[in-house]
């Protein structure tokens with residue numbers, strides 16, 4: 001029985017055409033700045049977002065952690081929401097790599113407001129308070145069931161950051177999923193943030209890699225920190241080629257993933273054991289059930305359907321490049337049999 005793997009959009013395998021692009025990529029030593037394919041990917045994303053420079057990194061964790069490290073000094077404070085990937089799923093990196101403390105902002109499916117930022121910033125004059133330095137927004141919001149930020153609120157958050165002298169970083173691991181739905185363009189986001197992290201290895205279906213985008217001086221610093229964190233790669237163009245291929249071929253199809261996620265969500269919502277389904281806005285389906293999530297995951301696994309327990313009674317499914325309509329039908333069939 002073949003497996004329908006809905007645990008994450010990171011499980012995709014490169015397509016034959018993507019592999020071909022990887023195999024034929026011109027290469028060089030990227031630590032020397034000599035890999036033409038890496039340079040092309042960085043230049044392309046910087047131009048797309050209307051920003052000055054970019055840096056190819058092994059992971060989204062590394063792009064986020066580098067940004068935090070560049071902006072902060074030990075003892076500084078970062079504002080984000082409680083479920084934010086930078087806080088929850090990066091191994092305590094903000095604290096361990098950069099010595100930052102964290103203040104959580106109240107949020108609706110991961111989305112906070114400019115007012116929340118205004119109220120959270122510490123008084124600079126008070127020597128006993130941590131210096132609030134940075135705000136991190138995540139779009140789409142992973143733990144928020146793929147929720148999309150309203151760009152108007154993001155703009156107000158930027159104004160709040162200006163008012164308090166804070167940096168604003170976007171964890172845009174799935175920003176292309178958000179833009180596919182709300183019709184915003186990369187340049188709209190590029191003007192709002194001091195830095196943006198884009199993952200190529202999620203919805204875009206590349207095997208490895210994320211790109212950090214920002215001003216030239218910021219990326220210059222980020223390059224130093226990448227090396228310090230052990231992320232300087234040599235003939236990395238073989239990986240960057242997959243990213244370039246994904247930008248050409250895997251952006252327009254993201255809406256297919258969203259439609260498939262919606263169909264799965266509808267099937268879940270109709271089941272008696274479903275207590276709550278978060279609105280399905282993009283490719284992530286999160287739902288609460290009336291029994292143990294681990295048992296639910298095991299029951300679906302018996303049908304060849306893989307998903308994740310993300311809480312004692314909460315489950316996540318994610319659609320992606322390797323999930324076909326047939327896979328969706330199989331998942332729905334399995335859900336209907338529970």
Ligand SMILES: Cc1ncc(COP(=O)(O)O)c(C=O)c1O
Pocket residue numbers: 010058059060061062064085086138140141142171173174199201210
């Ligand atoms: C919102 C978000 N940010 C960052 C990351 C980190 O990406 P990586 O797994 O490449 O470190 C992920 C990974 O799933 C994510 O969902």
